[in-house]
Amino acid sequence: MAESGRSAEPILKLRGVSKQFGAVQALADIELDIHAGEVVALVGDNGAGKSTLVKILAGVHQPTAGTIEFMGKPVTLDSPGKALEMGIATVFQDLSLCENLDVVSNLFLGHELSPWRLDEVQMEVRAWTLLRELAARIPSVREPVASLSGGQRQTVAIARSLLLDPKIIMLDEPTAALGVAQTAEVLNLIERVRDRGLGVILISHNMEDVRAVADRIVVLRLGRNNGIFTADSSNAELVSAITGATENAVSRRQARKLEETGA
């Protein structure tokens, strides 16, 4: 649970954040810190409150209680535009890409460099530069998005968010439905985004992916914080924090292994 000796103030700090939908308490008393240059995985079972938390940070939902501080100041994220403007970008699972448009057009959709005279060359150069910096494997920026793989689409969606120069990027299940190679591509990309100094919030059900890139793993259970872990934590510890059960298939397998090795 230690914060690995980090001295810098978090970019994003949530304290006592709660959200009620009528009689349903979706989130209760949530604490979350996100620092520059770290990947924080947000994990939890179905209904744990991950989506609700993401939507609060994306300005879609307003919390019913609690405070959100961004760069040391209390803020109100009362619309998606406000969150983006402040520097919190979200890549939702649907990616919101235009299939028939090419990569450059998708990257600059809605924020073309010059609204009066679209400078195609400038946009293309900027697109290439960014994708090269991210070591993204996109065959051509003039390729329509429809012909790209799942991993490449995720890359385009992430790159598009980066053009707004955010401080925090939230990725909602970025590797869901991706194959092994494409997943590796997206995980590499997440590391590059972290190396650019952004705080990354990764929502994922896949513990292997989470362990591969996350600096900290924040577990939510039934709308509450249920522990903060690192990639070194055992699978059994994580599973029991997620499910609330200390006795489960993973812990039994682990106990058997320990017995066999005599450790």
Ligand SMILES: Nc1ncnc2c1ncn2[C@@H]1O[C@H](COP(=O)(O)OP(=O)(O)OP(=O)(O)O)[C@@H](O)[C@H]1O
């Ligand atoms: N708009 C809403 N109206 C009423 N209840 C809601 C609403 N959104 C979420 N909830 C409830 O809040 C709780 C948390 O849901 P949430 O979708 O945030 O969980 P989750 O961790 O994202 O789950 P999943 O992995 O299934 O998406 C659930 O009990 C859910 O039914």
